Amino acid sequence: MKKLTILLVLINLFACQEESKQCDLINLKLTEIQGYGPFEKRFGFLDWTPLTEKGIWGNTEIKTTGIPKNWTKSNVTQVWFDSHQFAYQNYKQGNLSDEFFNDLKASWKIDLNKRKLSEKPINCFVHVAIGTNQNDELEYIIDTNYDNDFSDEEILKPTPRAFELDYQKLIEKSKSVVAQISTNSGIKEKEIKILVLSTSDGDLIYNFPQIAETTYQENKILVSNGFSNLTYDDKSIIAIDDENTEIVGLNEFIKINNDLYKNLGVDINSNELRLLEMPKDTILYSSRIGFNAKPFTVKKLDSNDSLKLDNFKDKLLYLEFWGTWCAPCINEIPNLKKAYDETDRNDVEFLGVAVFDTKEKLKSAIEKYEINWPQVLDADSDKFKESYNVSGYPTSFLIDKKGKIIAKNLRGEKLLDTLNYYLKETK
Numbered sequence: 001m002k003k004l005t006i007l008l009v010l011i012n013l014f015a016c017q018e019e020s021k022q023c024d025l026i027n028l029k030l031t032e033i034q035g036y037g038p039f040e041k042r043f044g045f046l047d048w049t050p051l052t053e054k055g056i057w058g059n060t061e062i063k064t065t066g067i068p069k070n071w072t073k074s075n076v077t078q079v080w081f082d083s084h085q086f087a088y089q090n091y092k093q094g095n096l097s098d099e100f101f102n103d104l105k106a107s108w109k110i111d112l113n114k115r116k117l118s119e120k121p122i123n124c125f126v127h128v129a130i131g132t133n134q135n136d137e138l139e140y141i142i143d144t145n146y147d148n149d150f151s152d153e154e155i156l157k158p159t160p161r162a163f164e165l166d167y168q169k170l171i172e173k174s175k176s177v178v179a180q181i182s183t184n185s186g187i188k189e190k191e192i193k194i195l196v197l198s199t200s201d202g203d204l205i206y207n208f209p210q211i212a213e214t215t216y217q218e219n220k221i222l223v224s225n226g227f228s229n230l231t232y233d234d235k236s237i238i239a240i241d242d243e244n245t246e247i248v249g250l251n252e253f254i255k256i257n258n259d260l261y262k263n264l265g266v267d268i269n270s271n272e273l274r275l276l277e278m279p280k281d282t283i284l285y286s287s288r289i290g291f292n293a294k295p296f297t298v299k300k301l302d303s304n305d306s307l308k309l310d311n312f313k314d315k316l317l318y319l320e321f322w323g324t325w326c327a328p329c330i331n332e333i334p335n336l337k338k339a340y341d342e343t344d345r346n347d348v349e350f351l352g353v354a355v356f357d358t359k360e361k362l363k364s365a366i367e368k369y370e371i372n373w374p375q376v377l378d379a380d381s382d383k384f385k386e387s388y389n390v391s392g393y394p395t396s397f398l399i400d401k402k403g404k405i406i407a408k409n410l411r412g413e414k415l416l417d418t419l420n421y422y423l424k425e426t427k
Helices: 055-060 083-092 098-108 167-173 327-341 359-368 415-426
Strands: 011-013 024-029 031-034 044-046 073-080 125-132 138-142 175-183 186-198 204-207 210-216 219-224 237-240 253-256 259-267 272-277 284-286 297-299 306-308 316-322 348-354 375-377 395-399 405-408
Touching (some): 055 083, 125 186, 327 415
Antiparallel strands (some): 073 125, 253 259, 259 272, 316 395
């Protein structure tokens, strides 16, 4: 099998927007297989918090029966296969308001033109009952037949999470459900395994142990959606063969036989991985240190005017992606305030980008925490966080006077000292 060189740089194209340059789109059919391949095994939590305590999401509750009588503690949680479809069908049922759904459309990047979502409810989620029995042992039940009754299902015990587990055997023993996915060509059904483990903290965690594979120019390409959904709306991570531990994220580039390709992700409608072959003279941007930062345009919070990267020429820019919902982000605010107050705006400017947030929540946080540097919403941009390959929060970039990234993820009590160091170095 030919060896691929992975260009481990988050790069964003500029050249293909020019009419004179042609980019060839490669569509590769995918086959789904069980397992994790070389990807990180990420899990979600089966929540002990009752749905009725989750605000407007409580309106999406469907009553269930059949909880074991010997459980001393229990909850019924929803495991979503397709978050966009779940939100849309509940909106159409009147469970979510126009305002709330429109906020979700913006923050979750729900594109109703890209994929047709079903107005009628489909099996885009499954109920899972979790509990502890009289011996204080964790147990769970999956409503595999979607009848909202757990009494006809098997009571299962989770395997404790450990460093070394035979995941293949665990996957084989895991329960299967048939999920429904809405596409432009109708409703498609997928049989999927749900793997559940227990943690030392008494929690239950789960994921969907499934990846997809395809081949291109005699090379096997593996694709993951992060194991938390089935639709690739948020992630389409690719790796080259099982042994390669380096992965290429959505909108990143790989080199195949000296040709450059951009990972455009998976089209769930056709079940194809899309690669874009780039011209030889493509101008590239990157989110890595030492490369030019991707130009951006984002609407100001309280006006229709826009901010651009060019607005920060001739000074450093401390660019931070964060969220009002993010505890580590909130904990970092005092360090940011000190750094902002004790530096000169002629030397360095700050810009906060609130992700998965609304204008109201952001304004409330600005007032509560007395944030006095500019803030914008990622939802008021064209894929701001995606173009900077942001997947964790907070994530920060220090961009110099010429638009080059010179540092990343500067934070902590020494933030001011670190900024002063870079200010001295770049004068």
